[in-house]
Structures are given as structure tokens and as C-alpha cells.
Amino acid sequence: MSTAPISGTDVHGDRELRDRLGGIMALAHVNTFHPNAFVWPQAVTPENLEYLSVVAYGDPGHEREAIAYVVKELAQLAEIERHVSATMALILSEMPLHPGLGELSEGYELHHALSCFAAEELHHANTFFRYVREISGFEPRLPDSRFGERLSVFQQDDHPWVKLIALCASAYVGESVITVFERRTDRLDPDRRYFVTRLLHLHGLDEARHIKVDHIVMRELYSRLSTEQRARTRELLTAIETLNSRLADDFTTLIGKLTGVDIAEVPAYRMQMAITRSFAERLFDDDGNPRTADELLNDELRQLIHDFSGAEHVHTPRRGDLPAPRTDI
Ligand SMILES: [Fe+2]
Ligand SMILES: [Fe+2]
Numbered sequence: 618m619s620t621a622p623i624s625g626t627d628v629h630g631d632r633e634l635r636d637r638l639g640g641i642m643a644l645a646h647v648n649t650f651h652p653n654a655f656v657w658p659q660a661v662t663p664e665n666l667e668y669l670s671v672v673a674y675g676d677p678g679h680e681r682e683a684i685a686y687v688v689k690e691l692a693q694l695a696e697i698e699r700h701v702s703a704t705m706a707l708i709l710s711e712m713p714l715h716p717g718l719g720e721l722s723e724g725y726e727l728h729h730a731l732s733c734f735a736a737e738e739l740h741h742a743n744t745f746f747r748y749v750r751e752i753s754g755f756e757p758r759l760p761d762s763r764f765g766e767r768l769s770v771f772q773q774d775d776h777p778w779v780k781l782i783a784l785c786a787s788a789y790v791g792e793s794v795i796t797v798f799e800r801r802t803d804r805l806d807p808d809r810r811y812f813v814t815r816l817l818h819l820h821g822l823d824e825a826r827h828i829k830v831d832h833i834v835m836r837e838l839y840s841r842l843s844t845e846q847r848a849r850t851r852e853l854l855t856a857i858e859t860l861n862s863r864l865a866d867d868f869t870t871l872i873g874k875l876t877g878v879d880i881a882e883v884p885a886y887r888m889q890m891a892i893t894r895s896f897a898e899r900l901f902d903d904d905g906n907p908r909t910a911d912e913l914l915n916d917e918l919r920q921l922i923h924d925f926s927g928a929e930h931v932h933t934p935r936r937g938d939l940p941a942p943r944t945d946i
Contacts, residue, residue, distance in 0.1 A: 631720035634837055638730040641829045645733045648826075650819035652744040660751045660812045668811040669752070672802055673885040685878035686886055687813070688749040692757040693868040694791065695742040695749075697861060700764060701788050702742070704771045705735035708780050715777055730830055731781075737823040748816060755875055759867050763860055770856045778838045779846050783853035785834040786907060787861065790896045792824050792831070793910035793931050797892060798885075799824075800926035828932050835907040847905065858897065888925050892918070909933070 629637075659665060666680045673683035709731050712722055721727055749757050771780050799817040806814040842850065869880050880886050899913040910931035914922070923929045 629837055634721055634833060635724060635726040637833060638726040638830070641826050642726075642730050642733050645737075645823075645826060648822040649737065650740075650744075650822065652740065652747060655744075655812070655816070657747070657751060660748060665812045666752065668806070669813060671805060672798075672813065673883055675884065679883075681876070682878050682883055683885075684752050685872050685876040686880055686883040688753045688757050688876075689868050689872040689880050690886075690889070691745040692749045692872075693865055694795070695745040696759075696762045696764070696864060697788075697791060698738040698742040698745070700767050701784060702735040702738040703764075703768060704780070704784050705731050705738075707768070707771060708777050708784070709735075711780075712777050718777065734827055734830055737827070741820055741823070744816070744820070753876075757868075757872060757875065759864075759871055763864055763867075767857065767860045767864075770853055770860065775849060775853065776842075776846060778842060779850045779853065782834055782839050782842075782850050782907075783857065785831040786850075786854050786900065787857045788827070789831045789835065789910070790893060790900065792827055793896055794889060794893050796821065796824065796828070796910075796931055797922055797926050797928075798889070800928045804927035825932075832909060835909075839907055851901075851905075888921070891921060892925075895921075911935070 666684060667677045669683040669687055670677045670679040673679065673686050709728060712718060771784065795817070799821045802811070802814040802817050803809075809815050809818060839847065839850070872878065872880060895918050896910060896913065899915075899918075900907060902908050902913075911933045914931070919929055922931065929935065
């Protein structure tokens with residue numbers, strides 16, 4: 618069994634990781650939101666629905682299609698967030714069954730970080746579900762969301778770190794894609810006048826912490842796994858990604874039936890799919906090690922993201938060059 622660390626990665630000690638997790642969550646009670654705090658009637662004003670058309674198509678006039686697209690994506694995201702929340706609670710509950718997890722699992726920091734993550738995802742699911750009901754006027758709920766099947770992927774006898782890495786890696790792709798959408802809405806609406814801009818901005822306050830936790834999990838915990846455990850992590854990741862993509866197909870069919878809109882024709886959807894596919898395909902480097910959404914960018918993907926969101930990065934801006942200070946003033 619190999620326990621070699623990821624090449625090029627600094628592997629940190631348990632105490633340092635606990636401190637980092639504690640630091641990430643230090644202001645989780647401040648930089649967050651509650652669904653009660655939104656002014657819900659604003660979500661459905663004509664200006665706000667028109668803005669959805671601008672986000673999805675680039676101009677007004679496609680409100681019906683844009684609403685159908687947003688409903689499909691956010692109802693589906695709510696289901697996935699609820700599953701992430703439940704699976705994190707499951708992993709936390711199973712950790713005491715695995716003695717030898719080391720100092721990282723002791724104390725409150727990891728428990729607190731994963732508990733905050735899980736609680737926030739359940740709140741997001743609650744918020745997004747309310748939002749899609751408001752803007753659609755119907756109940757975009759599947760008769761069977763495959764929840765049991767999705768949970769069962771993580772109910773086998775795997776090491777807690779294997780489960781946690783697979784779960785975080787699967788969530789990470791979606792969290793990175795919605796970050797790109799948050800940047801697009803921020804760019805189109807810098808004063809955050811529109812409901813969906815505020816919604817994505819506030820969601821992003823929590824997501825910024827989730828991303829940092831994902832990075833620690835995907836780098837530091839992955840580096841501790843044996844070769845067999847790494848292979849198993851990839852198996853679990855493939856299994857949950859397969860089920861999540863079936864869920865996406867189910868939502869496309871459901872929303873197509875309820876609205877008569879072919880989601881595949883919506884420009885933002887096509888862009889979203891292109892970015893999602895590239896993130897998922899490039900998440901692991903040629904040596905099989907996970908990398909961040911910014912590390913995996915190539916020129917083509919960076920250009921695609923720039924054209925869509927105005928930013929050339931996903932989570933971490935690249936260090937830029939500047940000329941020397943002027944001396945003629
Ligand atoms: Fe979320
Ligand atoms: Fe998240």
C-alpha cells in the first residue's frame with residue numbers, strides 16, 4: 618500500500634489543519650443568511666423575471682424559457698444539497714467507529730466545520746426550493762428523487778476519509794460552476810438590485826467556506842490515503858456522479874413536461890454543461906491527484922469562463938503582473 622503524498626503538495630499536520638478549519642468557520646455565524654430575510658414578493662416582479670432572461674440569454678424576452686431553466690437547475694441543486702447534508706451527518710456519525718483517525722478527528726474543529734457545512738446545505742436546499750416554487754408557480758418536485766439510492770453509495774463499509782473526499786469532490790464541481798454563475802450575475806448587476814443576484818451572492822458567502830473545506834479535504838486527506846483507498850474514492854465519486862446525472866435527466870424531463878420548454882436549447886444551460894463537463898473531466902491531474910478549479914483551467918476553459926462571467930478565475934485570482942510605479946509624476 619502506498620501512502621505517498623500528492624506530488625507538489627505540502628502535507629500539513631493535524632494540529633495545523635484543525636486550526637485552519639477553525640479559522641475558515643470563525644465567521645460562519647456572520648457571513649451567512651436565512652431564507653426568512655429575503656423579501657420574497659420581489660422574486661416574481663416583472664423586472665426580476667426579465668433579469669433571469671438577461672442572465673440566461675443575454676437579453677430580455679425569453680422569460681418563460683429562462684424561468685424553466687432556473688427552476689430545473691435550482692430544484693435539482695436543492696436535491697443534491699439535501700443529499701450532501703445528510704451524507705455529511707452520516708460520515709460524522711460514523712467517525713467514532715473508526716479509531717485511529719488521528720488528532721484531526723479530535724476536538725471540535727472538524728466536527729464543527731462539517732456540521733456547519735451540512736447545516737448550510739440544508740438551508741440552501743430550503744431556500745432554493747422556495748425560490749423555484751415562487752418563480753414557477755408550481756411544485757417542481759420529482760415523485761422519486763433517488764435519495765435512498767444516492768445515500769446508499771455512502772452506506773458501505775468505507776473509511777470516513779474515502780467517503781468525505783468522494784462527497785466533497787462531487788459537490789465541488791457544482792459549487793465551482795455556481796460560483797461562475799454568481800460572478801456572471803455580479804457582473805451584470807453590480808449593485809445587486811435583482812433578487813437572483815442577491816440569492817447567489819448570499820449563497821456564495823457559505824459556499825466560499827465550503828470550497829475551502831473541499832480544498833483541505835481533497836488535498837490533505839487524499840494525500841493520506843493508500844493506493845487502494847484512492848481507487849475506491851474514485852469509484853464512489855463515479856457512482857454518485859452517475860446518479861446525480863440521472864437526477865439531472867429526471868429534472869429535465871419533469872420541467873420539460875410542466876413548462877413545454879426544451880432546457881437543452883437555453884444558452885446558459887449549454888454554457889453550464891460545457892463548463893461542468895470540463896471541470897469534471899479535469900478534476901484529477903495526469904497522476905490521479907485532485908486539483909482545484911483554478912489549477913485545472915486551460916486557456917480554452919479560462920476564455921470560456923471569462924466570456925460568460927467576466928472573470929478569468931473561479932475561486933482564486935491569478936497573481937497578475939503590474940508595471941513599475943511611474944516616476945514622471
Ligand atoms: Fe449550497
Ligand atoms: Fe456548498
